[in-house]
Amino acid sequence: MKLAVTLAAVALAAAGAAQAQNAADLLKKHACTACHAVDKKLVGPAYKDVAAKYKGDAKAATALMEKVKKGGVGAWGQVPMPPNPQVPDADIKTMVTYILSLKK
Numbered sequence: 001m002k003l004a005v006t007l008a009a010v011a012l013a014a015a016g017a018a019q020a021q022n023a024a025d026l027l028k029k030h031a032c033t034a035c036h037a038v039d040k041k042l043v044g045p046a047y048k049d050v051a052a053k054y055k056g057d058a059k060a061a062t063a064l065m066e067k068v069k070k071g072g073v074g075a076w077g078q079v080p081m082p083p084n085p086q087v088p089d090a091d092i093k094t095m096v097t098y099i100l101s102l103k104k
Contacts, residue, residue, distance in 0.1 A: 023098030026091050030084065038102065045076045051102040064096045065089070 054060035071083035
């Protein structure tokens with residue numbers, strides 16, 4: 001029984017790592033990393049800061065997905081985030097889900 005629980009835990013950890021790597025690859029592919037980093041502010045906020053700001057907000061994923069798609073300004077200062085209409089919705093969802101999962 002302990003072996004089965006251990007194997008299940010390892011499988012879940014591996015799946016989580018694969019999802020995180022996929023999200024990281026998408027962030028690079030769509031040039032998000034030109035303005036954002038995981039743990040430090042560049043042009044835009046650090047992903048960990050975004051996760052902390054929206055922690056516990058049930059509407060955060062939807063709002064952030066829309067912001068990625070349409071762009072915006074004001075939530076993090078006056079530097080605008082350009083719209084990204086060319087990024088597929090599925091990719092945006094993967095990236096936002098990953099960002100919101102980060103802990104500070």
